[in-house]
Amino acid sequence: MLPELRVGARLAVQRLATRGFALAGDPLARLATAPWRYDPYPIYAGLRAHGVHRSRFGFHTVATYDLCSRILRDRTFGVRTRDGLEPPPATQSPLPMATAVIPTFLEQDPPDHTRLRALARPAFSPRKIENYREVVRKTTSRLLDDAMAKGTFDLIADFAAPLPIAVISDLLGIPDVDTERFARYGRVLGASLDGTTTLRQARALRAATVDLQALFRSLIAVRRATPGDDVISALVHSLDAGELTELELVTTCELLLIAGFETTANLIGNGMWTFAQHPEQWELLRADPSMALGAVEEVLRYESPIQLTQRITHADSVIGDVEIPADRMVIVALGSTGRDPGAYSDPDTFDISRTPERDHLGFSSGIHYCLGAPLARMEAEIALSALAERLPAVRVLRRPRWRSTTVIRGLRSLPMRS
Template structure:
């Protein structure tokens, strides 16, 4: 949109997070709407959109008003065929990101035990080993780092964390394809049918897996939940454990894949910062945090209002579907100096909202940070001379929340 058009037609009036220009680069629109209005209704997605840091943080901290119940629901109505497929074999229910207290409080408390510092720390050598194995397989020349590293590493690690057997991983990954579009995009009826079928396969697998662990617990996250269930069946049910395994196995690798790809892209696009990181790898954690702020893998999240509420002077009705623009909040100049600059040396980065806030703060944040840190550290050691392939056409999944390159070509030294 030309600047002259923007003057007569504010960006928020035509806001569409599924439009091609937005998917290619949402940040000009995110900055524009944040500067124009604190909140507005977007007909393109039938949602009310909240744009500024303070208001988004307040929404995260007020689950009584901003319910998480819509977190996993499809943005657009499903076809009759897709609904029939889901009804015939998919029985997921809210347990974490789409669940409110008191149920959320109970289940999260037990999940936090599974995500203990001990269990996460035990995974670190395994992350290093898997990342090293993947990098060892890369040969000099043109390489797509998504299938070579950023997809298989977090997928393998979250499946290992849950306890899924190694021999099932390719099958499980095949069932994850395009799941983002199902709940957060606008898939065609044919795509809905395929995704729904895979979701049923995945759900039935999780049911059988949890039943096996219930009969014979081992040393993994699922077994930790099984032991809690054995001590007190009212604390967490087997059905709830199945829901946790299903949801975590998806969320735990798609977001980290996107996040790591975004980090590599931004660092190589800002060559002087990549060179500085390679010379001093103690900068890796700072690069991780700056990427979370500047180019997060989750640029928006959803809520629904339980009552009428006023946001920045804008009245929003009850039962209004909400889109919280995290990508706009993370570049809010009230909280970040020179917010449009990617700067791994900045000192105000930890205030970002990439992992949310309040009772729904991302339970896997420590694991995601660790995986990205190890990937960047290893790349800095092994391939400091790698470069982005110039003029490559980057594409991103068409959805309202998740963002990361489908492919990322580099010249590997």
């Protein structure tokens, strides 16, 4: 059989098995399957009651705040097996590739994770990002002017996606950005975090990877000749100093680009849909737009863009009262932690004036804590306060549909009237 057909057949069997497990009531399979995936919160409640749940896939899942927080901060859990081989990069197509693909630092353990993260970190420090506030404000105003001039607009396509795409592209130093094309790549690479499930998706993933690699390789050459004040120029300097390889640089740029907008776009979208369902909270924000930063934190607790992550035991471990041998995968249900009544009072109530009992895990915790958190917070704060100043009410034209992904929770579109 041709390699592509063989991959297609394997993916079809996997899809059938997942649906079968979901029909039989397996919570992890339900999180990955329509229609259950669109409302994960009752599934999370069931998982929390288990403490540690063993799925029919063989993976363990933790969903309480305390267990998730403990595992994320525990250095005996990594993101790859101890030999470094598994799992393969999430954004790698299972189809044969002409070019090499390596894991991003999000998918690597120390020491490579430590080295690569340290090279990217200075560009995203809170002080560096604060200098960027005016640029974000101007971009926000321009996009909102254009969107609202239409009368009816799609909050996602006209505002929530283009804003972080413009900001992260500018920070990285990518000129002449094709917003539509980047948004499409973001959807393809974001969906791959669930694992590739169809041949069509595998092909789209391969095409996006090839295209982004070519883009970053050509930008590396340009910035080497004429360095600028951008992240790629800084990383090219590290490349020339022998601190990372060219493939590591390309992969790091891909991570920064996609993580830099896919999540923030969904934070703004999830936030506005949540406000549409809680008009009294929108009134609160309108009365005092300085509540926007608290509102951002509340959306990250209540309806977070990243719902799941995974860790791998690097030693025989005991979680709760369950023994898990080394090199086994544990799913960490970040999206469940904000709804855990053991961590927050009234966790299913959306309240932007709440003083939370603890920090949410929307940006994860431990050594992989989101590098872009200061940027995401600033962009979402500016976006929500600008929307609150301009929109008397969140008037949604029709009930939106969630994207058919599990790790990333976000809307396909949010048609609104200005």
